[in-house]
Amino acid sequence: MWIEMPEGRLNYSGVQLDYLVLRSNEEHSQANLYVYGGIGSVQFLNSQGGAGLTGVEADAETRKYFALLKAEYMRSSIAPEFGHVEARLGIAPYEAEYSEIASWLMLQAQWHPSLRKKFVVTPLVRLFSKSVLWETGVSSDADWMRIFMFHF
Numbered sequence: 690m691w692i693e694m695p696e697g698r699l700n701y702s703g704v705q706l707d708y709l710v711l712r713s714n715e716e717h718s719q720a721n722l723y724v725y726g727g728i729g730s731v732q733f734l735n736s737q738g739g740a741g742l743t744g745v746e747a748d749a750e751t752r753k754y755f756a757l758l759k760a761e762y763m764r765s766s767i768a769p770e771f772g773h774v775e776a777r778l779g780i781a782p783y784e785a786e787y788s789e790i791a792s793w794l795m796l797q798a799q800w801h802p803s804l805r806k807k808f809v810v811t812p813l814v815r816l817f818s819k820s821v822l823w824e825t826g827v828s829s830d831a832d833w834m835r836i837f838m839f840h841f
Contacts, residue, residue, distance in 0.1 A: 692771060694733075695805055699768050701740055703729015720749040731765045738767035755779035755793055773801045779815065791817045797826070797834075806830055 692699045705727035713720040727742040744761035757777040764770050779795035793815040800808055811834055813826025824836040 693805060694769060694771070694803065696769065697734050699765070699771070700732040701729055701742075701763065701765075703727045703740065703742065705742065718749065718751045720747070722747050731768055733765070733768040736767045738765055740765040740768075750779075752784040752791075753781050755781070755795065769803060771801075771803055773799055773804075775799045787819070789818075793817070795824075795826075 690701050692701070705725055707723050707725040709721060709723055711720075711722040723746045725742075725744050725746070729740055729742070731738055731740045740763055742761065742763045744759060746757065746759040748755070748757040750756070755777065756779075757775070759775045760772070761775070762770070762772040775797060777795050777797045779793040781791065781793050783792070785791035795813050795815055797811040797813060798808070799811070809828050809830060809832075811826045811828040811832075813824055813834060815822065815824045817823075820840040822836070822838040822840070824834070826834045828834065
């Protein structure tokens with residue numbers, strides 16, 4: 690991931706471990722609470738160092754609607770601290786079965802208090818099939834977002 694900080698661009702590469710703290714499965718809905726942490730390396734202002742990432746995420750969904758709230762914090766040995774809050778709302782154009790590809794149209798809002806672009810809105814598309822997730826979107830600042838995730 691890269692982050693445009695006021696002092697320059699920060700590039701982060703790392704591994705992350707997510708832990709499901711709570712899951713509530715109801716007949717027509719599901720809610721989750723995750724905590725996560727990661728370690729990796731950063732490149733910033735022609736230097737390289739280590740970084741740690743922590744976060745908490747809560748989501749709730751039906752087969753038609755989706756909501757998420759997330760807070761994340763990164764600390765690095767060479768760059769300023771970084772934290773942000775993210776919220777998402779989504780709607781599925783159709784209600785997919787587990788064996789089908791589920792699609793969502795989402796709107797993501799992010800608040801980055803330490804960055805030049807403090808508030809960013811990104812409409813995006815999410816596709817999910819069994820344990821594979823793919824997302825793409827373009828922010829209000831014309832920045833592309835692409836995510837590919839495989840759940841074990």
